């Protein structure tokens with residue numbers, strides 16, 4: 360098998376280089392009353408960062424990229440809308456499957472990240488014939504978590520640096536897999552959602568399969584309930600989940616404080632616009648697009664990959 364290794368040097372720095380680049384002069388002014396040490400630190404961090412990005416870019420030139428339309432019959436600009444009735448029946452079936460397969464197997468984050476990376480690398484290699492080896496380091500704190508309070512994780516597309524902001528329990532494997540798809544060079548949200556799901560769902564590992572199904576159910580519930588937190592809660596109540604699952608789903612959408620929701624809504628709109636400007640459908644790619652992608656793949660007559668991969 361053909362192998363390439365993307366070094367991801369930036370991910371091994373003890374704190375996020377982007378944070379140092381942004382915050383070093385401010386921190387130095389606060390702590391030392393001087394900006395020069397901050398600027399020196401900032402320049403050093405920028406040098407390391409740029410070096411890391413350049414090395415990764417060079418390594419990525421040899422990468423075989425997945426052609427989503429050809430492999431799955433589905434892509435950002437080719438999505439067949441799933442009907443509301445279909446969504447509701449999928450919600451009911453996912454609820455039953457999650458209840459039956461309940462796995463309470465909490466894994467420490469670093470170990471989980473390694474496992475998820477293996478599964479994802481294997482899955483992508485099963486399509487392209489090439490293993491794209493990347494770092495499986497993740498961090499828990501970056502400045503981004505303050506700016507995007509609604510996000511659960513983030514990947515710096517240039518350096519591949521990944522941060523996971525909170526422990527989301529059963530959803531964690533999917534969130535990590537999503538960010539790792541970005542790290543492996545796919546920056547569209549729909550692609551990250553879809554590859555993360557397909558890799559975990561077809562991994563044969565009950566804890567990872569559970570995470571894939573939980574993410575799919577979460578996204579279906581969001582499509583059906585819209586932006587209303589009350590409607591989301593009702594939809595979760597109606598899904599007939601066992602207590603552990605029910606609580607995990609409700610914890611995804613705590614009622615936001617008023618100020619936080621104003622800030623968050625503003626950032627969401629900006630983020631939505633950024634997605635639209637970069638050839639994506641917007642924030643809807645996380646849920647509406649993602650579920651339509653799997654629906655389209657499952658029905659496709661032209662996909663190279665077997666449609667069973669999109670099963671519940």
Ligand SMILES: [Zn+2]
Nearest residue numbers: 537541548551
């Ligand atoms: Zn993403």
